[in-house]
Amino acid sequence: MTTSRTTLHRADRVSAILERLAVDGSVNVGDLARSFGVSAATLRRDLQMLEDQKLLQRTHGGALAQDVAYELPVRYRSGQQRSQKQQIARTAVSRVPYEPVVVGLTGGTTTSEVARLLAERSGLTVVTNALNIAAELAMRPRVKLVVTGGVARPESYELVGPWAERTLASVTIGVAIVGVDGISAADGLTTHDEVEAQTNHVMISRARKVIVVADGSKVGRALLARIAPASDVDELVTDRSADPGAVAALRGSGISVTFAGH
Numbered sequence: 001m002t003t004s005r006t007t008l009h010r011a012d013r014v015s016a017i018l019e020r021l022a023v024d025g026s027v028n029v030g031d032l033a034r035s036f037g038v039s040a041a042t043l044r045r046d047l048q049m050l051e052d053q054k055l056l057q058r059t060h061g062g063a064l065a066q067d068v069a070y071e072l073p074v075r076y077r078s079g080q081q082r083s084q085k086q087q088i089a090r091t092a093v094s095r096v097p098y099e100p101v102v103v104g105l106t107g108g109t110t111t112s113e114v115a116r117l118l119a120e121r122s123g124l125t126v127v128t129n130a131l132n133i134a135a136e137l138a139m140r141p142r143v144k145l146v147v148t149g150g151v152a153r154p155e156s157y158e159l160v161g162p163w164a165e166r167t168l169a170s171v172t173i174g175v176a177i178v179g180v181d182g183i184s185a186a187d188g189l190t191t192h193d194e195v196e197a198q199t200n201h202v203m204i205s206r207a208r209k210v211i212v213v214a215d216g217s218k219v220g221r222a223l224l225a226r227i228a229p230a231s232d233v234d235e236l237v238t239d240r241s242a243d244p245g246a247v248a249a250l251r252g253s254g255i256s257v258t259f260a261g262h
Contacts, residue, residue: 021065028062084239087260089113101174107158108179110213129159160199176207182221185249189227197225220246
């Protein structure tokens with residue numbers, strides 16, 4: 001993996017480090033310093049911070065990937081598959097009618113791209129439990145914003161739990177655009193956290209139409225907590241990197257699968 005800039009901000013830098021670890025299994029401080037245009041001392045501080053968060057294991061001169069099944073914080077995921085997520089978001093937004101409609105948005109990096117595009121629309125009401133999406137839309141006067149209460153999850157910036165669920169249970173949503181960590185015909189929509197899963201399930205239950213947005217790495221994947229069965233989904237918008245067998249199974253279960261940009 002290469003970068004197009006000689007120097008990266010720290011959040012972008014650590015995201016790139018984690019992405020490289022996911023691909024190669026290990027990183028070298030000297031290689032990273034040359035690639036990112038920063039000093040070896042800066043890279044060592046980055047690696048120490050990530051080790052403190054148990055996201056990697058430091059070695060002499062570098063680091064090894066941790067065999068982790070837990071969720072990377074969203075601030076470290078925002079740069080991953082960015083172009084694919086933007087294409088997926090554009091396709092999903094094209095499904096939202098140009099008329100007054102209530103759109104539900106869960107948290108996630110792809111739904112955040114959706115929110116940026118919806119911010120240019122008029123006549124929309126957006127219901128969300130994601131703090132970063134709420135911040136994106138709060139200053140957009142053409143969009144009516146409804147934010148749930150709840151307990152904030154630092155990994156996803158989502159408000160979850162009974163307070164969030166009570167708000168969602170009291171609204172009617174025309175189109176819910178849902179981010180997931182995994183989707184498969186057998187296991188449905190899944191994520192890392194059981195409380196987040198229940199909150200997102202309530203949003204889905206209040207929607208007339210459900211669109212899942214997920215890059216190809218999440219298709220065919222199953223995580224700990226089930227959000228909803230595949231039968232609750234009307235359409236999946238993904239990219240061409242998705243496993244063909246998993247896509248075929250989802251289509252066989254009655255879901256319309258769309259490849260963004262095609």
